[in-house]
Amino acid sequence: MPAGHGLRSRTRDLFSRPFRKKGYIPLSTYLRTYKIGDYVDVKVNGAVHKGMPHKFYHGRTGRVWNITKRAIGVEVNKQVGNRIIRKRIHVRVEHVQPSRCTEEFKLRKIKNDQLKAEAKAKGEVISTKRQPEGPKPGFMVEGAMLETVTPIPYDVVNDLKGGY
Amino acid sequence: MAFVKAQKTKAYFKRFQVPFKRRREGKTDYRARIRLTNQDKNKYNTPKYRFVVRFSNKDITAQIISANITGDMILASAYSHELPRYGLEVGLTNYAAAYCTGLLLGRRVLKLLEMDDEYQGNVEATGEDFSVEPTDTRRPFRALLDVGLIRTTTGNNVFGALKGALDAGLDIPHSDKRFAGFSKDSKQLDAEVHRNYIYGGHVAAYMRILMEDEPEKYQSHFSEYIKRGIEADNIESLYKKVHAAIRADPSAKKSEKAPPKQHKRFNLKKLTYEERKAKLIDRLHTLNAAAGADSEDED
Numbered sequence: 001m002p003a004g005h006g007l008r009s010r011t012r013d014l015f016s017r018p019f020r021k022k023g024y025i026p027l028s029t030y031l032r033t034y035k036i037g038d039y040v041d042v043k044v045n046g047a048v049h050k051g052m053p054h055k056f057y058h059g060r061t062g063r064v065w066n067i068t069k070r071a072i073g074v075e076v077n078k079q080v081g082n083r084i085i086r087k088r089i090h091v092r093v094e095h096v097q098p099s100r101c102t103e104e105f106k107l108r109k110i111k112n113d114q115l116k117a118e119a120k121a122k123g124e125v126i127s128t129k130r131q132p133e134g135p136k137p138g139f140m141v142e143g144a145m146l147e148t149v150t151p152i153p154y155d156v157v158n159d160l161k162g163g164y
Numbered sequence: 165m166a167f168v169k170a171q172k173t174k175a176y177f178k179r180f181q182v183p184f185k186r187r188r189e190g191k192t193d194y195r196a197r198i199r200l201t202n203q204d205k206n207k208y209n210t211p212k213y214r215f216v217v218r219f220s221n222k223d224i225t226a227q228i229i230s231a232n233i234t235g236d237m238i239l240a241s242a243y244s245h246e247l248p249r250y251g252l253e254v255g256l257t258n259y260a261a262a263y264c265t266g267l268l269l270g271r272r273v274l275k276l277l278e279m280d281d282e283y284q285g286n287v288e289a290t291g292e293d294f295s296v297e298p299t300d301t302r303r304p305f306r307a308l309l310d311v312g313l314i315r316t317t318t319g320n321n322v323f324g325a326l327k328g329a330l331d332a333g334l335d336i337p338h339s340d341k342r343f344a345g346f347s348k349d350s351k352q353l354d355a356e357v358h359r360n361y362i363y364g365g366h367v368a369a370y371m372r373i374l375m376e377d378e379p380e381k382y383q384s385h386f387s388e389y390i391k392r393g394i395e396a397d398n399i400e401s402l403y404k405k406v407h408a409a410i411r412a413d414p415s416a417k418k419s420e421k422a423p424p425k426q427h428k429r430f431n432l433k434k435l436t437y438e439e440r441k442a443k444l445i446d447r448l449h450t451l452n453a454a455a456g457a458d459s460e461d462e463d
Contacts, residue, residue, distance in 0.1 A: 020181040024194045028233045030202045033209055069204040093205060 011055050015046035022047070029094055034072055038064045039099040042074060042091060051092025061099050072096055193313055200308055201231035213239065215307040215336055217266070217325045219314070224262055226269040226325055228307055240276055240416070242269035249417065250409040252402065254388045259344060260364040260403050262324035263289070263331075264410060270332020271414035273305060280414075285333030289407065291359030293340040296333055304335035319344035319361070327362065363403045368396040 008015065025047060034040065042057045051071050056078065066073030071092045078087045112128040119126045186192035203212045211230035218225045224244035229236045244256040244265045255261055274280040283304055286294040296304045307329075311322050323342045330336055340346060345357030360366065371389070374382035375396070383390065394402060435443070 020179070022181060024184065024198070026184075027194075027198065027201060027231070030198060031231055031233050034205065035208070067206045069206060070202075072205060 007054065014055055014058060015044050015052075017046050025094060029097075032093070032098065034064050034067060034093075034096070034098070036064050036067065039102050040064055040072065040074055041097045041099045042076065042095060043097055045094045048092060048094040051090070051095065053089050053091045053095060057089060057091075061101055066090070190313070196310070200310055211237075213305075213307040214310040215269075215326070215329055215334065216310045216312070217262075217322045218312055219257060219321065222257060224257055224265045224321075224325065226265045226329070228269065228273055229310075240269060240273045242266075242272055242416075246417075247406065250406050252406045253392060254394065255364065255367060257321070258364065258367060259319075259321050259324040259361045260367070262321040263328040263362045264403070264406055266325035266328025266330075267332045267407060268328075268410050268414055269325075270329040270334045271411060272416060274333055275414055277305060279305060280333075283333035286331035287411070289327075289331055289359065289362050291343075291345065291353075291355040291357070291362055293343075293353055293355075294330055296330070296335050298335075304333065306335040309336055309338065316342055318342050318346050318348075324361070327358075363400040365400065368399045371396040371399075 003009070025045060029045075039061055040063075041061050042053055042059070044052055044055070044058045057074075057076055060076045062074040062076035064072055065075045065088060068090070071090045073088055073090050074096070075086050075088050077084050079085075108130075115126060115128055182188070184192070184194060187194060200214050201212060203210060213228050213230050216225070216227045216229050225241065226243075227241040228239040230239065242265050244261050246268065247253075247256060247261060247264055250264070250268075252261065252264060270285065271280060274283055279302060282299050282301060283296060285296065298304055309322075309326055314320065314322060316322070318341070320342065323344070326336060326338060327343060330338065340353040343353055343358050344361040345354040346352070347354060371382065371386055374385065389395075
């Protein structure tokens with residue numbers, strides 16, 4: 001019999017719950033609120049059968065475009081052939097986690113605003129642009145001992161191990 | 165002893181999944197909790213309040229709680245040990261006391277939210293099924309009953325507290341199936357019987373029976389009632405006065421006790437490595453001294 005390509009085919013390990021984390025899922029997944037425009041990660045929770053996305057979307061990150069009573073609409077990129085389509089799926093909240101992909105950006109925004117406000121108060125001009133890491137500075141090597149190493153001539157008598 | 169195969173091997177413990185802490189303690193039913201606290205996502209941060217009633221051996225706790233990731237927030241709470249303030253000092257865990265506690269909590273919450281004038285609720289407790297009517301200005305305060313782990317049988321005291329909160333003016337979805345006085349045969353709530361329970365009529369009836377048949381048991385069982393001069397006939401008027409007092413001033417009173425500067429310890433403090441080594445050395449010294457003394461005695 002051939003393999004079959006059903007909806008949940010080849011998801012034996014993907015959708016299984018992790019070791020010693022089976023059973024009731026912690027309440028924080030239900031208590032989180034999402035707003036339109038947030039970035040979320042789609043991670044399937046095999047314990048909840050309703051509102052499961054297709055296995056393709058497991059591990060994808062997308063933006064929220066719709067919020068309903070128990071589910072969230074997420075817009076995810078999918079490559080189909082030679083183009084990338086923005087696909088809109090609806091997923092129950094148990095299969096969604098808030099994404100940290102923009103966390104670093106948001107923190108940097110706050111910090112930069114702060115720095116700019118300070119600089120404006122002092123009257124100086126600063127650039128808050130990130131610079132790539134440059135080449136490492138030069139340094140003098142300290143406390144190096146010079147040790148000359150030469151090969152020793154091959155000694156047949158001693159070096160032959162085993163049967164002689 | 166015969167050779168018994170070890171049941172709980174190392175492999176068993178390695179694979180053992182520990183239940184949630186509050187499940188281990190047997191205090192929280194997570195299946196119910198998930199369903200009670202789950203809020204519609206398109207209502208965003210609107211809190212979903214639950215009317216929590218818990219009974220201990222000598223106290224009743226009624227609270228209005230909203231769930232949070234960091235921890236549940238309590239909007240208002242009422243305990244049956246506050247009832248002495250309103251004139252009720254005995255029988256603090258019976259159906260009537262539960263009604264009073266629910267009533268107290270309901271009036272307290274409405275006063276907190278400045279809705280107590282709009283929603284008077286059912287001033288005269290008749291035992292009939294009463295549901296709050298929404299007025300034009302504001303919708304009534306909605307909460308969901310959370311019983312915890314008790315078995316919901318007809319006439320359970322939890323539903324006494326529920327009735328108290330309903331009569332106070334809270335909007336709690338319910339049915340009259342589990343109130344005291346609901347008969348399974350006629351499938352109807354007998355308001356008279358329910359009213360009897362709300363005013364402690366069942367307690368009064370037992371007092372009368374005991375006075376007739378077993379006066380000594382009556383003396384021992386209802387000693388606190390006798391001490392305060394509460395008899396079977398004035399129980400109903402006592403509760404009426406308590407209801408009126410609760411409606412007059414439901415606000416919570418802060419206790420005058422200052423919080424203790426150092427938190428009370430319930431378990432032993434963990435010793436440091438040095439302390440544990442020192443203890444061991446002391447133990448060995450005493451052991452050697454005792455052994456030395458024994459060997460001297462034997463000699």
